[in-house]
Amino acid sequence: MNALLTLFDLLLTLTLLGLAVVTVTSRELRRAVILFIAFGLLLALVWARLRAPDLALAEAAIGAGLSGALMLAAARRASGRKTSTGEDSDAKDAP
Amino acid sequence: MNFDAWLPAAILLSSMIPGMLIFLLREESHRLRTVLNMTGALLKLGLVIWMIGGVYDGHRYETRWTLAPGLDLVLRADALAVLFVALSTLLWLVTTIYAIGYLEHSPNRSRFFGFFSICVSATVGIALSGNLLTFVIFYEILTLATYPLVAHRGTPDAAHGAKVYLAYTMGGGALLLVGAIWLQALVGPVEFTQGGILGVSPEEIRIELILIFFVLLAGLGVKAALVPLHGWLPQAMVAPAPVSALLHAVAVVKAGAFGIVRVVYDVYGVEFAYANGLLVALGILASVTIIYGSLMALTQDSLKKRLAYSTVSQVSYIALGASIFGPIATIGGMVHLVHQGLMKITLFFCAGNYAETLGVHKVSEMDGVGRRMPWTSLAFTVGALGMIGVPPVAGFVSKWYLGLGAADAGSNWVIAVLIASSLLNAAYFLPILHRAWFRPAPKQWPQEHRHAGRLEIAGALLWPPVITAVLALSAGLFAAAPFTPLEWASLIAEREYGR
Amino acid sequence: MMIDALPLSVTLPLIGAFAVTVSPGHARGPGLLAALLTAASALSVTAAVWSDGVLRADLGGWGVPLGIALEADGLSAAFLAMANVVALAISVYAGGYFKQESARHFWPLWLLLWSALNGLFLATDLFNLYVTLELLGLSAAALGALTGTREAVAANLRYLLVGLLGSMSYLLGVALVYAAYGVLDIGLVAEAIEPGPIAWTAMALMIGGLILKAALFPMHFWLPPAHANAPAPVSAALSALVVKAAFYLALRLWLDVFAPVLNEAAANLLGTLGAAAVVWGSWRALRAERLKLLAAYSTVAQMGYLFIAFPLLVATPPGLARDNLLAAVVLLALTHGLAKAGLFLAAGMVQKTAGHDRIDDLGGAAQALPAATFAIGLAGVALIGLPPSGTFLAKWMMLEQAMILGLWWWLVVMMIGTLLAAAYIFRVLSRAFNREPTPYRFVNDARTELPALLLGLIATFGLGIAAQPLWVLLEQGAFG
């Protein structure tokens, strides 16, 4: 059982880290946000595995869900601006 | 409550509190402002007279207030302090009267008189300082309080003069602070003590102590206008006449000179300073300043600038007195603290009067002012003769004691300096007197304001110089009487040398 | 029945925030009432510490390590008192400063910020401190953007992000501490901590996060635009209190948590950064074209002085000298808080009257507002460190100790800073002298001018002439 669990742990964590990497390296903003949401959901799963179901729920609902929704709206706005003004949303300067 | 412990503080507050209140007054409240001013000045004078008597009888007046652990604010009335306090109190009263008359129709008087009072409070604080920390505190407050006075007129000239003034005095203040902190880190809290406190210092910090002396001297030398730190003084002439009078006679330059005296006698101790060659250095510096100031005065056509350079020169007599080892020269230096104040304030009052009444600002415009304004010119003449050292005006007494002291100490070169400087003094003052009395008046004065009354000028402007001239004259005439500056300076010297 | 002023100081502003949130149209009355009550309860905490010693409240009755406690010792009581006096003055000022629309946004956020401040000064739990830091950072950034100009919004967004990064670093340190020692209470952590990589890393993370929030050079870049573009009362709070809170926490951790693991290298690093901040901040303040930008750069410099204290504290052996040094540093921080708040409030008045705050064109406005100009002058005296301000005493004591230790270079740095400060302050004050005769009335608008003037007076005369009580206060658990 331990071996199985270890394998499971390994798989979960590798996927999690992989998601994180592609999130921060993703070229397109909207895609990065979606990847970030996926990352949050997977994190919730890992936390469920670590016997933290309360946190899993909260992360799924708040960390991934609401933060994700907020960021998606922002990304949509950014891409809207991109199409309307012709700017590249990624190059858009944050202060 | 112990009155002795409160008297120094009361003397300080008697001008501080009116000053604070005056800030709050509206511009139009002339009468209330005058009442506050005069009440403060007279109250202070009364308290000081009380204190003079007490100190003479050996009373000990000391206010001690702990600012923070190890840092005490000490106001103590010893003989030297009283000399300076009495001078500033007396001249403040006179100058206040003069300033009320001088600024009668000009704006921003609440601000002016507020800072004026604080300026005097700071001077009194410097005089009464019982330790180096307190001295530094009031020295800096004096800078702060005089800056608005120099800048008061708000013209570009005034702004520039104030800036230069501030740059010099802030720099000096910083040096003084560094020296004070350094000294305190070495030897602990520095209380002013007759005979000094460093006589018993260990040998291995001797070099550091000597270094600190020069740091302190540089800090004090700025206000005392020692060459080459005198650059601010002629620039600060843009201030209104009462301010110049106060700056030159009482507050700023005197604070520096007084500080040098304190450091030499009550911190280092005259024996320590003598033994380590500090006095020689100070003497050379003072002599250079005396000669340089006189030479510069000779070349100025602007009356106020000529007087300013004269101050540079004259104030250094005080430092010179401190630099000669021996009680007689000490008396000469100390008494000059008062005498120079009386004479120089007279001269500045008169210069102000000429400018106010006739628009005369330059020496070359002074032809015939004697007949046009006889009382003012008489006062001016007394002051000028005193500066040269003509008996029986007060200046003669100072120079006489300085010379005697120098001879006593075997410093013949000092006598040479004195003679040279007196000749130079004569060279830049006598032509003025000649113009004033013996040259015909021009048909048209540069800018004449005819005074409506019986006198040549308003009473508030005339009486102050006349009074100070009379005082300067009497200080010389009755020099041997009790409670004259000379007597008092002898008392100080006696106590400093422990004889 | 009992009333415990410790939780009261934190919750009263919260309840006030509720009141002004639900009645935005009438925010000023309840807001001022809440301000008054909050300040009263916080000052009563200080008074109680003064007379009875350290105060502690176990919230929830569980006690440490399980529960969270609030504690007021001399150090927290001193900062608490300063912060609440300043905050009260800012509240009164804001009552006259903000108009209808911005008032409704200002008051709830301001009370939340105040709650965070009091919570931070009283907290003893490392994680609770994280929450107060976040509350502080969020409400401060939101308040800073209230002017609504693009510069303000952009600068405060940057401030928000930097603050978040700082909090994150701090939180990482907390996680490490909990992992290693299993407790979060400051006292318990201090008992458990021992020198080693864990403690060093945790210290670096936590203090590193805090110096980001305290705007220590070179992490100061976010401060000047954020503070200069905020509304005047908010600038006052940000410069006087918010960065000071981060410094307080760094000092607290340094003294109470990491005391066993301190080393000279870390202290010298902080001191060197502080020295750079002093010189650079003062220089930029001198070059600043706007009054509020000048004040903001001056904050950068003043924070530098505070960090110079660390190497001195480490080099001084425990005893009277170290106690005095600590008190001097606290005195410096308190004086600066009062003075800088006074400066910003007065600058706000001048700005309102002149319609701008370009220093070179201030002439008439400065002369027409004697009280505000006086407040700038008094605050300036304290910022320069001239007598009779508290700063003067503090600098004197710090420098004397530096000289006793033979560390003369700190004296050089501080004197350079002092002279530069004199230059930039008098650059402003010189504008107050103008040929135009202006109708002289000392006070023109009491509600906005008096708070500024009072803060300046306390900084310059209160703390400079009567600093002794601070020592009495710090006797309560802060010395040792």
Added chain:
Amino acid sequence: MIRPLEHIIIPLGLIAVGGLLGWSFFLAVTGEAGERLAAVALARVPDSGVSNPVTSVLLNFRAYDTLLELAVLLAALLGIWSLGAAAPGFQPAASVLDGMVNGFVPLLILSAGYMLWVGAYAPGGAFQAGALLGSAGVMLALAGHRNAGLPSEGRLRLLVALGVFVFAMTGLLLMVVGDGFLTYPPSLAKWLILLIETAATLSIGATLAAAYLGGRPAARPTTGETA
């Protein structure tokens, strides 16, 4: 192109930080910490009024943290409001979405209520419940409801600040009439926690939904329903 900051200094710094962090974390985990606070906390759960350990920590042992956390949430929302009014209208939703929303929102609200109740003894609680309420609001907003189902400004303000108020007032009342700030009497603990949690849930839900709208609520609501 090699930019030295981005390609050399930052990665090297990160490696250093990572190494230090990893080393310290390794030492911390393998060190003497033992059970940390687990045993203490778990032992006191029966006294806390709820049986879910996380809820007992959140609402009882470390309730003060949670109070301030609600304040953080409120501060964020007030900050958002101070930055301007909500962007004018979302696009009208597709009818399919609308129909889905109509079915989904009541379900979310129902599960929020359940989650709030169940938090006392099982995974769940105020935050999760509030998050569900918030998602209901988000969904409504996506479906084109201009106010995300939130009430008018006056009531909305009450709603978002309610959590902080109830929490703080409970604490103060307990201080005045009881044993101390937020010190629940054991017999009442369960109900007080439920009261606070209910208020907190409403506030969290309303705050998150309002935050999603991203600006001050319109002066006049177009829809009257509450979330």
Added chain:
Amino acid sequence: MTGQVLYSQLFYGGSGIILVLLGLWSFLVHAPLLRKLIAINLMGAGVFHMLVAIAYRGIDTSPDPVPHALVLTGIVVAVSATALALAFGKRLDQDDD
């Protein structure tokens, strides 16, 4: 504490540290606001992950509830900060238009 638990704590905690570093890297090198926010959230997730890891005490032992509560608080704080920062960004965008 068994070796298995220790291993899990180290493993998950270590991956938390990697997440922190990833987030930090992204925060430092990416300018757009949204990317910075994702980065900060990622860092937060990393720290929370560490806390969850040290709370873990084995598959059949109750975990330490204290870090769980901390993480829950942290999640709410993070979403608050994200929402506020996005509102700032939105305001800037509006000003640009």
